Amino acid sequence: MSYKLKVIGLLELEAFQKLYKQNWPKYCPEYYCLDNFIEFLKADPQIKNLKLFTLEGEQARYDALFVVVDRYQIFVGSINNTNGLTRQALDLLDWSFGFKCSSIPSRHIEALDNVVRSKELNLEFRDATDLFYMKAEDALMLKVEPPSGFIFKSLSEADAPLINEEWPNHHLGSLYFIQRQIRMCVNAGLYTEETQELVAWCIRLQGGYLGALQVKDCHKRRGFGSLVTREISHRLATQGHDVMALVGPSNKPSAGMFSKLGFRIIDQCVWLRTKPTTGEFTWPDGE
Template sequence: MVSLQKAGLQDLEHLQKLYACDLSKYCTEFQCLDSFIGLYTTRLHLKNVEVFTLPDQELGLFVIVDRYQIFVGCLDTENSEQLLEQALHQLDWWGGMQCSSIRSRYGAAVARVVKSKVPPLKFDLENNLYFLPKEEALELDVEVPSGFFLKALSQQDAHVVDSSWEWSHSGSFFFIERQILTSICVGLYQEDNQELVAWCIRAQDGFLAALQVKDSHQRRGFGAVVVKEYSRRVALLDYDVIAEVYPGNKASSGLFRKLGFKVIDQCRWLATVPSQGDFTWPDGE
């Protein structure tokens, strides 16, 4: 049985360097670690986030528990699937957990653990993973429509983003507000009344997320505008651009393909139900 140990900022930075050796394969693990490094360096007191790894960090295994969301990674070795499975069994699943953005290479191991737990499975779904190289992102032509302007989202925009999000749920506002305050995000605003009409953010896994255009402003190309600007800002930081899209979302799938994104893999999302009623959040979170 593997022995997990808690990790800190320096451990995250070391793990990220391991994945940087092959970004063509480990771009998602690299960006997930980058996102949490950003959180650790911008927030002095990061509550309810735990990072676990192995004493032998050269294996690259990490398990990040962000409140109830789990993110994982492991370098490809002969027994990497077994290591990850053993690591996940050591977590406390009774409060209900959500395994997020699980690459296909980890999917079987994670699913076996989730389905072996007492809390029943809430959902098991798969998204397409879209990828755009930073070199191509820098070539995107961002044309701001007349009467509108682009800027980073503000904390006050979090309610608009969360209330409009298809996957909004108890606690999602906390995550959206935190990402707006600590990571890349883009909003398109109307000049005359400062109304936010389109937006996207960088989620904890490092992916473009919560892409939305208000119903009153759809079919005007505004989604493409914010995706292009977001992609440009990510590329200027020397990162490739990654996004997840539910296959049934034909509009978003078409948009990303039109902008040059390619599907490189699938990502699985699995969640268990809390054993004792609904998950509750502390005040202010």
């Protein structure tokens, strides 16, 4: 049987998201990924470089199968990973410019790996991460006051250049990405009260995870990373959201911090970047 990709919109995403509530928290990565993109579309229905797909046919709808192409990143979800439809959907994408496959839950990794092999794609990296999870009711207990001389505030887009420069994963187009995430998603920053210097921060990424967690070098080893993690987790929990974070197995300090705060590992996810097959893509100015 031949399949075709079908473009979907806000109403379909909202219908799919409801299906991911079953067997909680098994499908929380898909649920919160859709939660972010639903809010993105509500805030900006004409958001640039965002494409949303499923496959034609009833089965894909029953499976809540989605593939989100957000600029150069792919997010994928399905409540059924046994019928080959996830692989079919991924196979139909145009991989010529390369994709960063972001926070792919373990149940979909085989489908992704099969597409990479069949298309003979070369990889820039393939990294496994542990999915740390905390229920909202527990995250509400993480609220903490900042130390004397410091305040918590939401980040502003004016903070984006610093955050992008300090971010180990910064790349072509990442400044726009950071600006958008600050504008669209829950975030938290720790600032000096007197000079308003930003010293630590964390942002919810599109996949629903805590990310870009960073402390300026001159303020490290003071527990500020844990403080902003507690603050953003509490902010998410007040909105009724459970909290997720992805940590590489070799990142012992971060894994230890999340474990100490009470997060538990419930799954593994893969980050995978394919190399372009027809040349590098160049983003327009400002994007």
